[in-house]
Amino acid sequence: MWRPALAGPPAVVLLSGGLDSYTAAAVAKRDGFSLSALSINYGQRHVRELEASRDVAAALGVDRHLELALDLSQIGGSSLTSLAIDVPKDSTFAKATADKHPGVIPNTYVPARNTIFLSMALGWAEVLGAADIVIGVNALDYSGYPDCRPEFIQAFERLARLATRAGVEGRPLTVHTPLISLSKAGIIRLGLSLGLDYGLTHSCYDPPPSGRPCGHCDSCQLRAAGFAEAGATDPLIGSAG
DSSP states (O other): OOOOOOSOOEEEEEOOSSHHHHHHHHHHHHTTOEEEEEEEEOOOTTTHHHHHHHHHHHHHTOSEEEEEEOOGGGTOOSTTTOTTSOOOBSOSIIIIIHHHOTTOOOTTOOTTHHHHHHHHHHHHHHHHTOOEEEOOOOSSSSOOOGGGSHHHHHHHHHHHHHHSHHHHTTOOOEEEOTTTTOOHHHHHHHHHHTTOOGGGOOOOSSOOTTOOOOSOBHHHHHHHHHHHHHTOEETTTTEEO
């Protein structure tokens, strides 16, 4: 659950350059946190999102923006980190399959990604003296990824209490997930109410060389459906829905 904070405390926000992380960071800024943004170059085929993260960080006016390289393509196992695995296109898999077959996870899942990213954010938070991490995970309009669920976030908070000096000394970490119970349309409405420019973001899993969204992957489809339901125009494509 999101808990508003007094003005000024530092927080580390995981910033991918996507719509969700941008909105989550904006909510944290609205609620008074001083933001340090962390973006990860993990060997993703949609590395264009790192460019978007720089634009988003600048728009948010974060205190600092750290980009770390961690090449998960060496491990593979995901269409996002291996060019040998095709990204699913033109499917209703993302939402419908997650609802009907919760044990089936698409190949866009990157093994242990959020566990790894939160661990990196946790390490930086300790150095900065921050007791708060912000992540834009969502448990409704997502592709069935197990590391987007509230149970995972709660478990990571328990791990952080056990695994860090701050936790042992009685300064527990809180992982804020302001979007976790919102639909994609709800996230978009929230962001627009905060004045966010979603033209700065990147969501596509498999963009062509131009960097434009493919319009066919699960992420593009979820984004399009969200804008349509919100009755808003996606500035990346220039038309509603």
